[in-house]
Every structure is written in C-alpha cells, then in structure tokens.
Amino acid sequence: MDLPTYTNIWRIEKRLYKLxxxxxxxxLPIVWIGVFVGVLAPWSLLLMxxxxxxxxxxxxxxxxxxxxxxxxxxxxxxxxxxxxxxxxSQLRYVGEPRAWCRMAPTxxxxxxxxxxxxxx
Numbered sequence: 001m002d003l004p005t006y007t008n009i010w011r012i013e014k015r016l017y018k019l020x021x022x023x024x025x026x027x028l029p030i031v032w033i034g035v036f037v038g039v040l041a042p043w044s045l046l047l048m049x050x051x052x053x054x055x056x057x058x059x060x061x062x063x064x065x066x067x068x069x070x071x072x073x074x075x076x077x078x079x080x081x082x083x084x085x086x087x088x089s090q091l092r093y094v095g096e097p098r099a100w101c102r103m104a105p106t107x108x109x110x111x112x113x114x115x116x117x118x119x120x
Contacts, residue, residue, distance in 0.1 A: 039066040
C-alpha cells in the first residue's frame with residue numbers, strides 16, 4: 001500500500017511577477033534571481049579589477065555571462081537535480097562520517113597502541 005506524502009509541496013517554485021513598481025518581462029523564480037545576483041557581484045568585481053571599461057556594449061559584457069551561468073546552473077543536470085543541488089549533495093557526502101555507531105559518528109584512529117603489565 002502506498003501512502004501519499006506531501007513533501008513535494010515544499011518544492012513548489014515561487015516566482016516573482018514584479019519588483020515594487022517594476023513589472024518583470026516574465027515571471028522569474030526566486031532561485032534564478034539569487035543565483036544571478038550571486039554571480040553578477042563577483043563577475044563585476046573581476047571586470048573592475050581587470051580595468052575593463054564600462055563602455056557602450058556594457059550589457060554584453062556585464063549582464064550576458066551572469067545570465068548564461070544562471071540559466072545553465074538552474075537546469076536539471078543529473079538525477080533531475082540542478083547544479084547547485086548536485087553540488088550540495090556531493091559536499092554533504094564528502095563531509096559525512098564513513099562509520100556510525102549507535103547513531104553517532106565514529107572514526108578509527110590511524111595508530112592503535114596497547115599497554116600491558118605482566119604480573120609474576
């Protein structure tokens with residue numbers, strides 16, 4: 001018997017239709033906006049450190065690369081996970097302990113020493 005679960009309700013993608021009085025050209029997911037801002041800030045800083053001028057085709061150099069990275073990073077890659085979700089699960093796997101004992105992580109020491117006394 002399959003019991004229904006409602007965990008996918010929390011995975012519903014929230015979208016913004018406008019920011020204050022600015023109506024967006026299409027509804028944008030909040031994750032897209034966060035990734036875009038997170039990529040735009042270091043990208044702009046890198047371009048300023050390289051002394052690239054803020055010239056006439058500024059949108060091609062300042063907005064298109066972060067937009068492409070945002071679009072690529074929010075597409076499903078493997079196991080229907082986005083790139084950010086895939087990286088999070090891989091980092092979680094690397095950080096988890098390999099052995100558990102009574103629901104607590106255990107680790108084996110590299111060197112084990114024994115001490116003993118002989119009684120005569």
